[in-house]
Amino acid sequence: MTAITKQWYDYLEEGRLMGLKCKKCGAVHFPPFPICRECSGTDMEWVEISGEGHLDEIALVTAPDQWFEQYAPYYYAYAHVAEGSVFESMLVNVEGDPADVYEQFLAGKLDHLKLEIQKRDGYSYPVYRCV
């Protein structure tokens, strides 16, 4: 076992979006976990992910916990990355009237996402941009 959480954040600090890939079945876990949820394999390797994502659900966050107050209000994405894992995060370039945003969501205009790395106080974190 290695310090997976720290390594993930260290990679993000270097500007790299990394996941753990199961050598047995090929499933990629982003964010990373040490035991494969698909096949229970434990032989994993770090791989760079594409950063492509697909939006499943969207939410408007107006009153988050104090740690995220500085970003509020923000839209939040429940999404899949192209490699298959669920990864949820803030949407950085969706804003405006909720009814308009819902119309865009309905029309599929928010479907395509791209992860980018946001510098925060003491750590870096992947956030989604609609593309």
Next chain:
Amino acid sequence: MNNTAKRWTLSRGVSIVGVGYTPFGLIGKSPEIKDFTERELVSMAFMEALQDARLEAKDVDAFFVAQYMAETLSSSNSVAGLYADWMGLRLKPGFHMEGACCSSTLTLRNAVQMVASSTADIALSCAVETTSSSPVPGKPAHIREQMPTDVLWEKTMYGCDHGYLYWAGTPTSFDGCALNYAKRHGLTLEQLDDVLNMSAYNNRRAGVLNPKAVMATKTFEEEAAEHGMKSGMDFLRSDFNPKFSVSARFLHCAATCDGASAIIVMADDLVKKYGLEDRAVKVAGFGTAAATSASQPEQYESAIKQAYAMAGITVPRHELDYFSPHDCLIARQFTQSEAAGFFDPGEAWKYILEGRTAFDGDRIFHTSGGRSSMGHAWAASAGAEVAEAVIQMRGEAGARQANHPINSAMIMNEGAGPNVNVTILKKA
């Protein structure tokens, strides 16, 4: 994901023979529970369940107590011992469990398993939560102070993944499932608003008839009349019920409160000996799925499959008479009931709009008032909803009794995201 459910069976059949829950209200305000501590609340629920089961505390072999935030809201951990003395269960096997807002169906499951494994004949699952205030360090338990809502929610978010910071989105997972549902079924934002408002409306109609829902004092029709509006739905669409996200309004949310619940389970082979045939409702199946907060649809599917395999349910649309959604976010009424197959996909919202999921409808949800009208005492709510289902199945719900027989019921619970529980009850 491996989502194939093995078919588990209890090695000894188990029934619920006694249920109780306290008035759900505010210990700083509601006369029924004014100045109560967690101790009085959990004891009150237990005594009601004992009376319901015509048993005494000494008959109970072991107990499980659920409390989500014992440390934050009671300045205590390891609370099983603490409550043992209060409940007359001193020196009996007692266990504290926590699975956020589905804690009390986790404890129910464990109480059932204990009896099924013949390490107890009669076991108690009880739960308590006091969310409206917090203890004052160094002072006795009845002295409490107001807890700011933002601090409360911050502590609640401890149920979410801290390693990968998923809790940035949790406060308004209100929107996520609702908007996704609306998109899939072609609802406009206005239609979605009507469905969410009607869910709250249906809940309140039951709540005002439930003597335990002490915070639900007025129907929305009465609220509307007081403000010079024509209808309850007008009131729910008005500025008295403001939106705080794309779809969610204030009265769509759980009303956090204080309360306790208790359920006594007994081995089936003892029900006749104790003469409790009129009390008994069988625990037919359960399912539990743990995962990080981002895994909801898969969790639903897994927990439901486990429970249906165990209970032998193949066509839920025809085999379930009552569905208790975990409606801390009221959109869960349609997302969960469809995930469970209580309705076909795209059907639930129509039933809700037509009032058919209300207590006097033909495909009913819980009849307690739900989390928006009875209130939400986190760990205690799931157990209270199990109790409510049992009361309905026995035909003892009085003014809010369903107008058709309830022979089977499903109670679905979510705990902060990482936990999903399903409990299936059938008439003995």
